[in-house]
Amino acid sequence: MDALIYTAMSGAERALRGQQVHANNLANSDTAGFRANLELATAQTAPGYGYDDRHMSALQANAISAKQGTLRATGRDLDVAISGNGYFAVDGPTGEAYTRAGAITLDANGTMTVNGMPILGEGGPITLPIYSKVEIGQDGTVSIQSPGGRGEMQVIDKLKLVKAEGSELTKNEAGLIVARDGQPLPTDNTVNVRAGHLEGSNVSAVEEMVATMSLTRTFEVQMKLFKAADDMTQAGNRLIGG
Template identity: 60%
Template sequence: MDALIYSAMAGAERALKAQQVRANNLANAGTTGFRADMETAAHQAVQGYGYDARHMARIDADAVQTRSGTLAPTGRELDAAIVGEGLFAVAYGDGEAYTRAGAFTLDAEGQLQLDGRAVLGEGGPIVLPATNHIEIAADGTVLVLPEGTQEMQVIDRLKLVKPEPGALRKNEVGLLVGRDGGPLPPSDEVQVRGGYLEGSNVSPIEEMVATLQINRDFEMQMKLFKAADEMAANGNRLLRE
């Protein structure tokens, strides 16, 4: 009887955690460059003597949906969006992390930043001189028109990476990092569109449908749990009699 209780309890726990993942996706449906989380589950045996037939669900919520979001023009010089597959690289701690967000800014020293983190180029953090105009080319090259000049000059090239979908996970602040923890190599295949931003790749309809299904799963697990409890109670009453 307790094996059924384990199954019902594990299923209910999985449904609750899956609902948290879906709720977080819906909350970020309007976040620029957000990548939807995908909840996956696998079974794991309960440790200990006599528990061979008991299994629990192990929830893994670090898989990332890699489909592209919708590109929207902004006309802003420092905005950029990746066309197709690829990621921008930003400094994070002693290493680097990756993102699809491209609403870049400049700090007081002219360093290109994203949410307070340095945007990385082929030579490290990108620093721009005083300029009248900035362009981000399709290959990620950053060009500026310095004050007092008439010709655009190349400053650096954005570090763009194109990893395999399964090679990424989200870290504690929501940035993407390699599963092995090391930096990813740059790719010449990634294309960029300046003056655009990419929206979230969350589909609100898909998330709502999945949430409804999860609610039904949870209700079913609770019915199983109640049935197991009633069967155990009836068995105990028979033993007493």
């Protein structure tokens, strides 16, 4: 009977934590470039001698969805989106990280940033000199035209674009995408960039609501199992007590 309590207790905890994951996804359904978190449950044996028949569920919420969000045209020169698989590299608080957000802005020094973090090129953070026109090519090449609108476009740098499968990536404490092994990802020249576009969140509000409702029903079932285990324990105690 106590083995059932372990299962019900850990199952209820997993359901509550799973709801938190989906609530966070819903809260970011309008965040540009956001990648939904995935919650996965695995079974594990309760630690300790004599507990081999007691099993618990463990929640793993460190995987991300690789599904592409909707692209929308903005017409802004510094707005970029990735078509297909791939990520922009940024200089995050703890080192190199990756994002699908592409609303690039310039800081006071002319450095290209995304959400306040420098976006990386082949030679590190990209800083633009004074220009009259800027273009970002399909391969991530950043070109400018000198002030006055005369002369040809000059290549300044090239965005560092990387590619990885969803199973190879996770999120750090800052919510940025990083490689699961902690190492920087190599540049991938097959990644395509669309200038003048932004990618929306890949969160499906309907799917998140359905998952939340399913977890709520799961929690209710676990509470019924917990009550059943308690009733069986009390019935056993009455039989022993005679």
